[in-house]
Amino acid sequence: MVYASRYLRLMSPFMMGPDVNAVQNRLKELGYYQGAVDGIFAPATEEAVRAFQAQAGLEADGVVGPATWDALGMGEIPPARGNKRISIDVQKKILNLSENNRLVKTYPVAVGKPETPTPTGNWTIIEKQVDPGGPFGARWMRLSVPWGGYGIHGTDNPSSIGKAASHGCVRMYNEDVIDLFNRVEIGTPVRITGRVDLGRILGLGDSGDDVIQVQNQLAVLGYYGGDIDGVYGSQTQDAVRAFQQDQGLDPDGIVGPLTYDRMQQVYDMALGARQP
Incomplete structure (x- = not known):
């Protein structure tokens, strides 16, 4: 989120x-x-x-x-160029390559998990790298997203393709990412579309899957011992306040952007998460 x-x-x-x-x-x-x-x-x-x-x-x-x-910052960003375009649908989990407004090829992809979605918008390929290895697989194409190290890349976990499984990057089968890499250049425009839920501002009385996510993370971090029921009651509020206090945030018991971000960071660190 x-x-x-x-x-x-x-x-x-x-x-x-x-x-x-x-x-x-x-x-x-x-x-x-x-x-x-x-x-x-x-x-x-x-x-x-x-x-x-x-x-x-x-x-x-x-x-x-x-x-x-x-x-x-990103330094100098290459201007968009060429007659090829990449479009990614995060809901359908497909990547389309077009040339001169005609579809050339469609690839299956993995996209960001609900808690760390792939950023929608209009971006550009600003860097290409061969054989980055590990979880990045056979190829890497960095996107011009200013607030993160996002890219289109291969994978060492091919079973994740077709799922919402990443930390926001777009994963491809290695044979597919090699094929795409060879077809596009730095400056190729990339449009990412689809519905992304970044989470509501949560407070006492709210309920839903986003509350479940907050309760789960707080439970893993040792702040919440109640039921994972998706209901933002007083026990959830107290857990949020304790977390905020420990993190130097305003302990208002409300989960907004700063609390979401810090909670995800601390959660990742607690789990030793390192996958892109």
């Missing part, structure tokens, strides 16, 4: 990938990072992230989430 690509942070083993590479590149451009741009989130990268966050007036926690991505 929050637009957030995977939270980049110091873990053991180290997080690796083209999204880390993008952060290192940008930090180097801005003068905060002097190490190798190797796509490995090691202590030197965390130290550079903390320094940047402190200078930017952000919480210097060394975690690259939406606010840090947005503050880093």
Whole structure:
């Protein structure tokens, strides 16, 4: 229920990938990072992230989430070009490639989970990388989404294709992503459509699947011990307030954008989540 690509942070083993590479590149451009741009989130990268966050007036926690991505900026974005277009339907979980307004090919894809949806909108391919490996599979094509490290990529989990399974990226079978990679260039426009539920502002008396999600996350984090019933009662409100207090947020017992984002980050970290 929050637009957030995977939270980049110091873990053991180290997080690796083209999204880390993008952060290192940008930090180097801005003068905060002097190490190798190797796509490995090691202590030197965390130290550079903390320094940047402190200078930017952000919480210097060394975690690259939406606010840090947005503050880093993207540098120069290549202009849209070419006669090919990519369109992705997050509800149908398909990617269409067209050329001169004629459909060329359709591929099945995996998209973001309900709690971390794929960002809808009009984007551009701004980077291409061969063999990023691991969960990114055989190819990587970064999208111009300013608040995250989102891309179209392969996978090491082919059974996830056709499902809402990612942290917001668009996954493809490796043979399909290689085919698409060879057909498009940097600057190819990408339009992502479909219904995305970013969650209501929740408070006492609300009910629904979004409340269930909040209760589940709070239960995993040790704040909530009641029934997972989708009803925002006083026990859920107290758990939200305790979480907000511990995270330095306004403990108003209301789940809004800041609380959603922080809860997802802390939840990911508690589970050791690292999949894009």
